[in-house]
Amino acid sequence: MAIKFLKKSPKTSSTDDLKTREIVQNLLNDLEKSREEGCKELTKKFDKYDGEIIVSKERIEEIKKKLDDKTKDDIKFSYDRVRKFAEAQLKNYGQDFEVELSNGLYAGQKLIPVNTAGCYIPGGRYAHIASAVMSVTTAKVAGVKNIIACSPPKRR
Numbered sequence: 001m002a003i004k005f006l007k008k009s010p011k012t013s014s015t016d017d018l019k020t021r022e023i024v025q026n027l028l029n030d031l032e033k034s035r036e037e038g039c040k041e042l043t044k045k046f047d048k049y050d051g052e053i054i055v056s057k058e059r060i061e062e063i064k065k066k067l068d069d070k071t072k073d074d075i076k077f078s079y080d081r082v083r084k085f086a087e088a089q090l091k092n093y094g095q096d097f098e099v100e101l102s103n104g105l106y107a108g109q110k111l112i113p114v115n116t117a118g119c120y121i122p123g124g125r126y127a128h129i130a131s132a133v134m135s136v137t138t139a140k141v142a143g144v145k146n147i148i149a150c151s152p153p154k155r156r
Contacts, residue, residue, distance in 0.1 A: 027042070036053075039053060040053055043153060047152060047153050049153035051153065053153075074129075075129055075133065078129070078130050078133045078134075079133050079137060082133050082134050082137045082138065083137050083141060086137060086138045086141035086142070087141055089109055089138075089141075089142075090141055090142065092109070096108065096109065096110045097109060114144060115144065115145050115146060116144065116145070116146040116147075116148065117135070117139040117144045117146070117147050117148070118148050118150070119132070119135035119136050119139065119147060119148065119149040119150070120135070120149075120150060120151070121135070121149055121150065121151040122151070122152075123151045123152040123153070123154060124152060127151075132149060135149070136149055
């Protein structure tokens with residue numbers, strides 16, 4: 001499968017802004033020491049959010065009970081579709097492949113086994129459950145042991 005870039009960043013790791021790199025490295029070093037408490041502090045600083053950062057299973061169940069049937073059906077539909085595609089990918093484990101999904105629309109994969117997956121779920125103006133379904137479901141089907149999902153806090 002030939003790699004074809006639709007866009008390419010003018011910056012690389014060697015040409016990027018050193019000040020930005022230093023700031024990020026310092027944040028990561030601090031987080032390595034401060035762990036969850038450090039995350040809470042950064043959330044206060046950058047997101048102006050001071051609530052819970054881990055959603056309990058009880059809270060998830062409470063929210064699920066409040067969802068209307070159409071929303072539940074839509075989530076189930078997307079979950080089933082993503083799961084089916086992820087299972088097909090799993091059958092090709094160890095093989096890179098490319099497929100034309102429709103005229104001129106190609107999708108492919110390069111599999112690299114991991115033990116941990118970080119799944120970002122966009123929030124705010126363009127929050128979609130599909131982001132969570134696609135990233136978390138795919139990681140589960142792939143057998144990833146540790147799946148971490150995160151999303152920006154929602155202002156109250």
